[in-house]
Amino acid sequence: MPPRQPVWPVADSDAAAPPVPPPGPGDDLAHRQFKAALVGGNPREVRRAAAALSAVSLADAAGILLVIERTEPENYERTALQWLARLAGEASHSDLRTMARAAEALATLPSRTAARAELACICHDLSLPEAAGVFARDHERFAQQLERLERHTLPSPGPRPSTAGVAAGPDLPRELVQAG
Secondary structure, three states: OOOOOOOOOOOOOOOOOOOOOOOOOOHHHHHHHHHHHHHHHHHHHHHHHHHHOOOOOHHHHHHHHHHHHHHHHHHHOOOOOOOHHHHHOOOOOOHHHHHHHHHHHHOOOOOOOOHHHHHHHHHHOOOOOHHHHHHHHHHHHHHHHHHHHHHHOOOOOOOOOOOOOOOOOOOOOHHHHHOO
């Protein structure tokens, strides 16, 4: 009987991560096509363009996650779990609390707009600026779309209650809550 392989890969903390292959001549074009597919938001086109890449970075995977979140809610949780696993593996100084925060933000992402900003902060804290930028840009665009919708919506009857002195709500990014 052959020896059993471990279920979980054994990590050697002193071993260097495998090198990322240098971009080939077609990678620049393939990456531009991938970025265009992300902007277009068609999950089929995003998958096709991602398959043409020599490697999908954590930031690229974050972009794919956001497209899936918007267009294929039935596939979101599985995609979010895959992204979280990559985050845990690629963030060299992550800990369980940070991963729990990321999991919570991913779990609330479809219904809580500030989760995008929280994910951007987490990625920034983990020294992953490209991934942070994906969530920050998406949060900005989402906030602008929401603002546009609110401007074109008829006001509700009656005066709005004052929010002066109200504590920060659950939908505010971490920086705003701490700044208050």
